[in-house]
Amino acid sequence: MKPFKERTRRGATAVYRHPVLVRATHWVNALCLLVLLLSGLQILNAHPAFYWGEVARFAHPIAAIDAVPRADGELRGRMTVAGATFDTTGVLGASKSGGEQLQARAFPSWLTLPGYLDLGAGRRWHFFFAWALVINGLIYAAFALASGRIRGLIWPSLGDLRGIVRDIWDHLRLRFAHGDAGYNVLQKLAYAAVIFGLLPLMLLTGLVMSPAVYARLPILGDLLGGRQSARTLHFLAASGLVSFVVVHLAMVVAAGPVNEIRSMITGWFVIRREKKTP
């Protein structure tokens, strides 16, 4: 990878960190993930239970969300995970979802696309944006590999990994190195885990759920432990992506949101400012 272009304007030195292709694919990616999450929860609302293996064991899900009537007639929303039950009324299982009364639905309307229950529409949104995510991802991957961005910026070196303890300690004290044009080792690991781990796993587990793909490539099903396992892993990987985005956004805020967000719009990332001399 070529070294970053650098420029100094009005006392601020900036590097051209994100070329236009990275910026464009970043925002398309963000939109796709948001739509896929919300439409995915719409789809999940049709059968909010998870199993392991090829098939459902309806009486013994690993995890499930449902609604049960209470003695006073009101609904109670509950989530069951590995035998433990939690009352989730108002959010999961039973929520008002725009109406006056509690209604039985696993995820509330503000977390689903569309907001009302419509499995067919949820699938329509989901598969359209799944294609968009894949095409966008291929464009990014081709560029990032050809330009050396993966090797130069994302993939952690041995030297990076040796410094990991110090880096974790710095993060815990909310001390971020602002002068660097590149990423620190925790950033590299997080981005690499998303690019090489979670996103390919989303795609793979999604494909295994397709009966047509499964018929042609049953080995993928075996690899993931069966269709219902793939469905469970699809949800877990999605949860992993949500966790990544939460931390990602928190870090943007902690590290200076203006500089960070501007850099993903214009490409220029300020690495230092000259101190004003009296």
Place this chain on the structure above:
Amino acid sequence: MSAKPPIATRRGLLGAALGATGAGLAGCERLATSPAVNQRLNAAEGLTFHVQRLLLGRDALAREYPASAISPDFRANGTVNPDSEDYQAHVATGFKDWRLEIGGLVERPLQLSLDDLRQAPARTQITRHDCVEGWSSIGKWRGARLAPLLARAGVKPQARYVAFFCADTLELTLDGTGDYYETIDLADAHHAQTILAYEMNDRPLPVAHGAPIRLRLERQLGYKMAKYVMRIALIENFADLGQGKGGYWEDRGYQWYAGI
């Protein structure tokens, strides 16, 4: 022989991507319900269909399982007991007088009794049933292969789809558009595992699962596999059936191609 769901165009895909921008902020119900947006989103179905047919091939067999894998808790979805008088009369007489009609664009329309079907070339398969809701169950099916029946009837060259008309009414309407029906293309109709199942788990097909026969279409989702099939017709297109989308659930927003 090839079916034509909406073809994905570059403009359609781009337009939908732009049109959908911001829709993710779940409040945008107007966008989510807009027919124009949903029309654009349908482009993905055509893309999925064509890519899957191209890359996966027409003939790949769905996985078949050992008897030990059969689900003890196979769920019956949709209608579990059609309440029409005609159907109930057939149940009462064990489908003795029931006849399956194969008509439409064929040289020799057929009227087949359950015994005729049992004597037709058959296939037994233990396969996984994937419901659009997300669950799966494994069952053992035995039935008449559809391809030899179609050959017997003589499919006319202009026929493109096979339509299945069923005894169950999911929605009461005056014009009959609430009756269950499904359509598949000829490539799927000729697939080796496409059968009219009259047995499930070594017993006559139970009413809850579609007695006397249900379609098995192993590489697509459960709603394609019509239960309570009463009549089969070879057709050129499905624009004038039901509401024109190729099936009961398709008329209500589901995808015609259910391979994913």
